[in-house]
Amino acid sequence: MRPLIGIPTRSMVDDYYGVRYVGMGTYTYAVNQAAGAPILIPLDLAEEAERAIYERLDGLLLAGGVDIHPKEFGEEVHPQCGEIDPSRDWTELKLTRWALAKGKPVFGICRGIQTLNVAAGGTLYQHIPAQVENALTHDHKHGAPFNILAHSVELEPGSRVARGLGVTKLEVNSLHHQSVKDVAPGLRVTGRAPDGVIEAVEGTNNHFVAAVQFHPEWLLADDPRMLSLFESFVASAREYHEALALAH
Numbered sequence: 001m002r003p004l005i006g007i008p009t010r011s012m013v014d015d016y017y018g019v020r021y022v023g024m025g026t027y028t029y030a031v032n033q034a035a036g037a038p039i040l041i042p043l044d045l046a047e048e049a050e051r052a053i054y055e056r057l058d059g060l061l062l063a064g065g066v067d068i069h070p071k072e073f074g075e076e077v078h079p080q081c082g083e084i085d086p087s088r089d090w091t092e093l094k095l096t097r098w099a100l101a102k103g104k105p106v107f108g109i110c111r112g113i114q115t116l117n118v119a120a121g122g123t124l125y126q127h128i129p130a131q132v133e134n135a136l137t138h139d140h141k142h143g144a145p146f147n148i149l150a151h152s153v154e155l156e157p158g159s160r161v162a163r164g165l166g167v168t169k170l171e172v173n174s175l176h177h178q179s180v181k182d183v184a185p186g187l188r189v190t191g192r193a194p195d196g197v198i199e200a201v202e203g204t205n206n207h208f209v210a211a212v213q214f215h216p217e218w219l220l221a222d223d224p225r226m227l228s229l230f231e232s233f234v235a236s237a238r239e240y241h242e243a244l245a246l247a248h
């Protein structure tokens with residue numbers, strides 16, 4: 001039985017038709033490759049519909065995307081804060097808080113590490129070049145391929161991400177201009193870039209809660225360890241499903 005992995009989608013305006021549509025192709029591909037069953041979650045649903053979908057999920061994947069509105073962590077908008085998607089903030093923060101409260105597995109990628117941290121009560125740097133001294137270049141998305149290795153990450157030995165990848169140091173891509181600032185209660189830092197920027201966090205209890213600032217889904221073809229990271233999340237979702245089934 002493949003565990004059901006929910007992936008909240010995003011608002012997007014199509015260049016030609018001016019209509020909203022959904023994507024998330026690389027994330028669904030990665031979950032499928034890792035023997036999970038990905039399911040996309042639309043935005044702007046009735047809360048009863050969100051709840052009905054949430055209850056059926058075995059895991060929640062928080063994908064990459066635009067910036068979270070700083071009001072969600074109690075800050076004014078920095079001039080260099082980027083595009084925001086309030087519908088997505090609303091849906092993702094709610095689903096994440098529900099999942100954290102119940103120990104449903106959560107895995108965050110890029111914006112997803114930020115979503116996880118904000119949902120749990122943490123804050124973000126709104127623009128690394130303006131707010132982090134001597135920072136490396138973390139924003140490599142302008143015209144470059146998404147699999148360019150930008151900097152190293154040092155992982156805490158024994159952490160979920162280190163165990164998932166099977167290493168404690170590796171080279172990663174970097175497609176972000178924001179990062180975790182104050183780490184939320186219930187989370188801890190398990191990976192950093194050489195400039196100190198937080199690149200991995202995880203939960204402090206036994207439930208699978210983990211997130212990375214890099215994009216493993218864009219490195220699947222280059223580095224087989226990246227699929228192992230998705231597989232460790234999907235395996236936890238399967239265990240969560242089986243434990244619930246036993247309890248009923």
Ligand code: MN
Nearest residue numbers: 138174193213
């Ligand atoms: Mn980075």
